[in-house]
Structure formats: C-alpha cells, structure tokens
Amino acid sequence: MDFNKPRYTPMNRRRRIYEGKAKVLFEGPEPGTLIQHFKDDATAFNAKKHEVIDGKGVLNNRISEFVFQHLNDIGVPTHFIRRLNMREQLIREVEIIPLEVVVRNVAAGSLAKRLGLEEGTQLPRSIIEFYYKNDKLDDPMVSEEHITAFGWATPQEIDDIMALAIRVNDFLSGLFLGVGIRLVDFKIECGRLWEGDMMRIVVADEISPDSCRLWDMKSAEKLDKDRFRKDLGGLIEAYTEVARRLGILAETDGVPMGGPRLVQ
Numbered sequence: 001m002d003f004n005k006p007r008y009t010p011m012n013r014r015r016r017i018y019e020g021k022a023k024v025l026f027e028g029p030e031p032g033t034l035i036q037h038f039k040d041d042a043t044a045f046n047a048k049k050h051e052v053i054d055g056k057g058v059l060n061n062r063i064s065e066f067v068f069q070h071l072n073d074i075g076v077p078t079h080f081i082r083r084l085n086m087r088e089q090l091i092r093e094v095e096i097i098p099l100e101v102v103v104r105n106v107a108a109g110s111l112a113k114r115l116g117l118e119e120g121t122q123l124p125r126s127i128i129e130f131y132y133k134n135d136k137l138d139d140p141m142v143s144e145e146h147i148t149a150f151g152w153a154t155p156q157e158i159d160d161i162m163a164l165a166i167r168v169n170d171f172l173s174g175l176f177l178g179v180g181i182r183l184v185d186f187k188i189e190c191g192r193l194w195e196g197d198m199m200r201i202v203v204a205d206e207i208s209p210d211s212c213r214l215w216d217m218k219s220a221e222k223l224d225k226d227r228f229r230k231d232l233g234g235l236i237e238a239y240t241e242v243a244r245r246l247g248i249l250a251e252t253d254g255v256p257m258g259g260p261r262l263v264q
C-alpha cells in the first residue's frame with residue numbers, strides 16, 4: 001500500500017501552510033488550529049542524506065500522539081489536540097521559538113564527539129543544550145546569552161522552556177525505563193500559545209524515534225533514527241518495536257508488507 005496517497009482527507013483541497021523535511025502543516029478546521037501530516041521522508045545531516053522509508057510517518061504519528069497525550073494528561077502543556085488518522089493530527093498553531101532544545105542523559109552523537117566522551121557514558125546530570133533552528137547555518141549550538149541578545153526568547157521564556165524540558169525528560173525516562181528502553185537524549189521544539197491576552201510556552205512539533213535516542217536496555221541496540229544516520233538498516237522494525245513496547249501495536253503484530261497495523 002502506498003501510504004503517501006491520502007486515504008482519509010483530500011490533501012489537495014486544504015491550504016498547505018508549510019512543508020518541512022518530515023512533515024507538512026495544513027490549515028486546520030478552526031482558527032488557531034493546524035493539521036500536522038507525517039511523511040515517510042527520513043533526512044539526516046541537514047538533509048544531505050535523504051530516503052523515503054515506507055511506513056515511518058504512520059509510526060511517528062502514533063508514537064508522538066501517545067507521548068503528547070500523556071504529557072497533556074500530566075499537565076505538561078503541548079500543542080497536541082487529537083490524532084485524526086494514520087498520518088495526521090490536529091494541533092494548536094503556535095509561534096515556534098527558533099530553538100532545538102536538546103536534553104541529554106547519556107553521552108552520544110555530537111556531545112560525545114565534541115567533548116571526547118565515550119558513547120554510552122552516563123552524564124553527571126541531565127544537560128540541556130540549545131541549537132538555533134537555521135538549516136543554512138546547520139543549526140549551530142547557542143547559549144542563553146545568544147538567545148536573549150538576539151531576542152529569540154526572553155530570560156523568563158528560557159526558564160519556562162527549561163522547566164518543560166526537564167518535565168518531558170522525567171516523563172520520557174520513566175516511560176521508556178518501564179519498557180526496557182534507555183532514553184539517551186531527545187530534542188523538543190517549544191512555541192508560544194496565545195489565549196486572549198495570555199501567552200504560555202507549550203511543547204510543539206513531535207516526539208518520536210526521529211527526535212530521540214533510544215537504546216534497548218539489555219542489548220544496547222539502537223531503536224531510533226541513528227539506524228538511518230549510521231546506515232544500520234531495520235529502521236521500521238526498530239520503530240515498530242518501540243510502538244509495540246508502548247502498547248500501541250498489538251503483541252501479535254509483526255511488520256506485514258502493507259505496513260504496521262495499528263490498535264485503535
């Protein structure tokens with residue numbers, strides 16, 4: 001089955017607001033809402049590496065729904081309203097703060113390289129990093145000084161973002177620990193949600209194996225986008241395994257040719 005062909009909603013009749021590397025944003029049914037559509041495209045190294053991986057968008061939509069719904073339920077504000085279909089979710093439109101907020105528990109990726117740490121080294125405590133969202137510049141790392149000097153966020157907003165990031169880290173660490181997965185690190189994006197005159201910072205975008213490093217606790221096998229970055233293969237199988245452990249896919253579901261089956 002071609003998952004790129006819309007089966008539920010006629011995509012061509014909706015206004016397309018933005019097309020990114022992994023998702024498309026459409027105008028939502030009500031003012032202040034958007035539809036977030038998950039594509040199968042996988043990119044890495046600022047899109048220098050690109051592939052279409054059949055079924056990835058379906059899995060990310062469902063895993064991200066699971067995480068965001070639980071965050072809403074424990075009082076961590078997010079943009080998520082509800083999932084609409086296999087590939088799409090209804091979200092609140094926010095003013096994205098142009099930062100990638102990375103939380104790290106274990107050394108991996110660029111941190112391991114930059115500081116000469118062995119991958120897998122437990123960090124002395126969770127570390128929050130900020131990267132300026134700018135593809136032309138390869139998303140450079142920035143400090144709070146840069147963020148406030150250039151007006152990307154105020155000191156109060158940075159405090160709110162860090163508090164959110166820590167709550168998300170605690171929730172995700174426990175969630176994955178319970179299913180035998182080590183949360184190495186992850187990235188979130190935050191945005192300003194306006195409700196009348198009031199503004200609050202909420203978690204936006206997605207939280208999925210595309211934006212987390214997830215290692216199997218026993219085997220240390222990678223269950224995230226590093227499978228694509230490092231040409232390890234088996235990306236869909238890994239994402240399916242994450243979904244299965246979270247209880248999103250039925251125990252009996254394998255990876256059938258037509259893509260993963262979803263439990264409603």
Ligand SMILES: Nc1ncnc2c1ncn2[C@@H]1O[C@H](COP(=O)(O)OP(=O)(O)OP(=O)(O)O)[C@@H](O)[C@H]1O
Nearest residue numbers: 020021022023025079091092093094096189204205
């Ligand atoms: N609630 C929201 N309101 C407005 N924009 C959002 C919201 N959630 C996510 N976005 C934005 O939607 C886009 C999602 O598309 P995608 O993840 O494919 O982008 P991308 O290729 O990674 O590019 P970018 O560098 O802009 O993130 C991102 O630009 C993200 O910042």
Ligand SMILES: [Mg+2]
Nearest residue numbers: 020021022205
């Ligand atoms: Mg993105």
